[in-house]
Amino acid sequence: EDQVTQSPEALRLQEGESSSLNCSYTVSGLRGLFWYRQDPGKGPEFLFTLYSAGEEKEKERLKATLTKKESFLHITAPKPEDSATYLCAVQAGAYKGTASKLTFGTGTRLQVTL
Amino acid sequence: GAGVSQSPRYKVAKRGQDVALRCDPISGHVSLFWYQQALGQGPEFLTYFQNEAQLDKSGLPSDRFFAERPEGSVSTLKIQRTQQEDSAVYLCASSAGTEGPFSIYFGEGSWLTVV
Numbered sequence: 001e002d003q004v005t006q007s008p009e010a011l012r013l014q015e016g017e018s019s020s021l022n023c024s025y026t027v028s029g030l031r032g033l034f035w036y037r038q039d040p041g042k043g044p045e046f047l048f049t050l051y052s053a054g055e056e057k058e059k060e061r062l063k064a065t066l067t068k069k070e071s072f073l074h075i076t077a078p079k080p081e082d083s084a085t086y087l088c089a090v091q092a093g094a095y096k097g098t099a100s101k102l103t104f105g106t107g108t109r110l111q112v113t114l
Numbered sequence: 115g116a117g118v119s120q121s122p123r124y125k126v127a128k129r130g131q132d133v134a135l136r137c138d139p140i141s142g143h144v145s146l147f148w149y150q151q152a153l154g155q156g157p158e159f160l161t162y163f164q165n166e167a168q169l170d171k172s173g174l175p176s177d178r179f180f181a182e183r184p185e186g187s188v189s190t191l192k193i194q195r196t197q198q199e200d201s202a203v204y205l206c207a208s209s210a211g212t213e214g215p216f217s218i219y220f221g222e223g224s225w226l227t228v229v
Binding site for chain 1: 118120147149154155156157158159162170173205207216217218219220221222223
């Protein structure tokens with residue numbers, strides 16, 4: 001069974017204080033690892049998909065990296081508007097020509113204060 | 115529209131009432147997913163469609179839950195005889211492809227409260 005564990009559960013940072021969120025996963029045949037941002041009362045907002053170990057992607061102050069066992073979401077010089085819950089999800093291999101479900105972690109609640 | 119659209123955004127149902135939740139995926143998207151999200155938890159998979167075919171319904175919690183996508187576009191999630199434990203946010207997501215590099219986009223969700 002696919003499993004995703006995110007840590008820490010909650011993180012409080014001061015503006016400008018860089019940090020990393022962790023996503024550890026166990027999956028049979030990783031097809032993709034997804035990062036989402038979710039604001040209260042909203043649906044998950046797509047950030048990145050990573051497909052193979054060693055891959056990195058960046059968007060503004062966010063950088064996602066992937067190894068064979070975990071992914072990190074690095075936040076550089078965060079601002080209060082980066083406050084949200086960050087969700088990690090894995091998609092395992094499936095039959096060719098069909099998609100397969102995402103298995104999510106419980107998220108990391110990030111709060112960035114002035 | 116530009117994104118995945120869900121309606122209603124909020125629904126209060128009396129226990130035992132039937133509800134129907136609608137999802138309009140991004141135009142042309144082949145894959146469509148339904149998820150259930152409880153407060154403070156990550157989304158949990160319910161079912162998956164590729165065009166009009168329901169290829170995976172392993173996450174539907176009981177036979178009171180039913181989903182359809184008859185013309186391969188709009189999808190409806192129906193919950194019969196609602197119970198309090200059905201209270202959650204129901205999220206719809208779509209993607210353009212089935213494999214290879216693609217992104218999966220979510221709607222804002224339908225918030226269901228069963229009283």
